[in-house]
Amino acid sequence: MYTFNFEMLWGYRWLFLNGTLVTIGLTAAVVVLGLLLGLVGGLAQLSRFAVLRWISWAYIELFRCTPLLVQLLWFYYALPMLTGIQIDAITASVLTLSLYGGSFYAEVIRGGVVSIEAGQTEAGLALGMTPAKVMRRIVLPQAVKRMIPPLMNQSIIQFKNTSLVSVVAVPDLLYQGQVAATDTFRPLEVYTIVALIYFVVLVPLTAIVKRGEKQLQTGH
Amino acid sequence: MSIPKIEVAGLRKQFGELVVLRDINLKVDSGAVVALIGPSGSGKSTLLRCLNLLVVPNGGRVRIGGDAFDFETGKALPRPKAQAKFRSNTGMVFQHFNLFPHMTVLGNVMEGPVSAKNMPKAQAEAIGRRLLAKVGLADKADAYPDRLSGGQKQRVAIARALAMEPEVMLFDEATSALDPELVSEVLGVMRDLAAEGMTMIIVTHEIAFAREVADRVIFMRDGVIVEEGPARDVIDRPQQEATRAFLSHFHTRG
Numbered sequence: 001m002y003t004f005n006f007e008m009l010w011g012y013r014w015l016f017l018n019g020t021l022v023t024i025g026l027t028a029a030v031v032v033l034g035l036l037l038g039l040v041g042g043l044a045q046l047s048r049f050a051v052l053r054w055i056s057w058a059y060i061e062l063f064r065c066t067p068l069l070v071q072l073l074w075f076y077y078a079l080p081m082l083t084g085i086q087i088d089a090i091t092a093s094v095l096t097l098s099l100y101g102g103s104f105y106a107e108v109i110r111g112g113v114v115s116i117e118a119g120q121t122e123a124g125l126a127l128g129m130t131p132a133k134v135m136r137r138i139v140l141p142q143a144v145k146r147m148i149p150p151l152m153n154q155s156i157i158q159f160k161n162t163s164l165v166s167v168v169a170v171p172d173l174l175y176q177g178q179v180a181a182t183d184t185f186r187p188l189e190v191y192t193i194v195a196l197i198y199f200v201v202l203v204p205l206t207a208i209v210k211r212g213e214k215q216l217q218t219g220h
Numbered sequence: 221m222s223i224p225k226i227e228v229a230g231l232r233k234q235f236g237e238l239v240v241l242r243d244i245n246l247k248v249d250s251g252a253v254v255a256l257i258g259p260s261g262s263g264k265s266t267l268l269r270c271l272n273l274l275v276v277p278n279g280g281r282v283r284i285g286g287d288a289f290d291f292e293t294g295k296a297l298p299r300p301k302a303q304a305k306f307r308s309n310t311g312m313v314f315q316h317f318n319l320f321p322h323m324t325v326l327g328n329v330m331e332g333p334v335s336a337k338n339m340p341k342a343q344a345e346a347i348g349r350r351l352l353a354k355v356g357l358a359d360k361a362d363a364y365p366d367r368l369s370g371g372q373k374q375r376v377a378i379a380r381a382l383a384m385e386p387e388v389m390l391f392d393e394a395t396s397a398l399d400p401e402l403v404s405e406v407l408g409v410m411r412d413l414a415a416e417g418m419t420m421i422i423v424t425h426e427i428a429f430a431r432e433v434a435d436r437v438i439f440m441r442d443g444v445i446v447e448e449g450p451a452r453d454v455i456d457r458p459q460q461e462a463t464r465a466f467l468s469h470f471h472t473r474g
Contacts, residue, residue: 128308
């Protein structure tokens with residue numbers, strides 16, 4: 001029977017804390033950038049200009065339908081060979097995760113907008129509002145309420161996705177865990193701790209999302 | 221003889237292969253009330269929706285008041301701004317109300333003047349409150365639509381359309397989604413509007429109401445106008461077999 005020994009990891013507490021902060025910071029960056037990309041991509045899907053629809057479709061499908069790990073390696077190793085511009089691991093990570101997350105956010109945002117009954121748009125147009133004003137005043141305020149739960153869900157996934165950046169040596173939580181594991185020869189304890197930290201950060205967030213959903217269902 | 225308020229000439233509409241409207245010609249005088257009746261799929265709702273461009277015709281001409289559009293296959297659509305201006309002159313009331321659920325009743329009624337006309341809020345609110353009083357819902361101004369009955373919702377929808385001070389009101393089966401006991405409160409508001417001289421086109425299955433309130437009844441089937449004339453003539457003494465067959469499904473004199 002294996003005897004757990006967590007005590008010896010106490011000496012690595014700053015390493016874990018540091019990794020956790022990098023993971024949180026990285027998540028914040030890729031959620032914000034991803035949402036911006038998703039808003040542009042999602043609304044472009046609904047544009048009356050075919051070129052915009054086509055470009056956003058290509059972007060969304062390209063990033064939704066290839067594995068994130070492959071994208072990350074491609075941006076870090078292959079893109080510099082193509083362009084001759086060397087980008088550091090953090091930049092490549094933020095870029096890849098934002099584009100990847102944005103493709104999913106875009107679908108959520110597009111889906112939220114089209115889920116609003118056509119009658120709402122018709123009523124706005126019938127009053128003499130321009131299509132842009134109908135989108136801003138009538139459709140988006142209702143759609144945003146429906147988008148928030150899936151957007152939060154996608155953001156939680158993004159938090160976990162950041163663990164992939166350890167393969168390009170970004171010093172996130174998992175990477176620092178690997179450092180500690182090789183140092184101590186205690187992978188079982190280390191990876192248990194790492195999993196626990198992800199869990200402890202995310203569980204309160206999911207509770208907040210749940211409560212928010214309930215409020216949205218009843219409120220105006 | 222004054223110029224008609226609404227003029228429709230050679231109007232055509234098809235969805236893919238399906239022809240919904242064939243060469244519709246129609247004139248409605250200022251202050252007239254016209255009821256459009258006919259079986260489902262006859263094209264009456266599509267005709268109504270062509271009048272405020274929610275459906276874009278494939279051909280023909282529509283004029284309402286001083287604004288006119290010609291439609292031709294392959295011709296570019298009017299620009300969104302021009303369409304919006306055209307629509308702002310017609311009020312539309314929908315079968316399913318289509319109130320904005322995220323706004324209060326007063327907010328719904330103010331939305332047109334504020335958003336489409338850039339009217340100052342205070343002025344729009346005054347108009348909104350006056351119209352809510354007119355449809356008997358002054359006390360519901362701060363309620364949200366989900367607190368209202370169907371009949372109340374439809375009266376708010378009428379007030380919302382009137383807030384734009386349109387020259388013409390279009391009613392698309394305004395009472396079809398209502399419980400029977402709520403129909404009369406909506407018909408009452410429509411009757412008052414007609415009495416005030418509003419030009420109205422009403423798509424309806426309320427034959428008795430059409431007979432009483434409309435000046436003229438138009439019977440449509442398969443995308444054409446089969447018969448039209450003074451309301452009582454068409455409903456009491458239909459000339460066409462198709463009209464007779466359709467009207468036989470209703471008790472017209474209750």
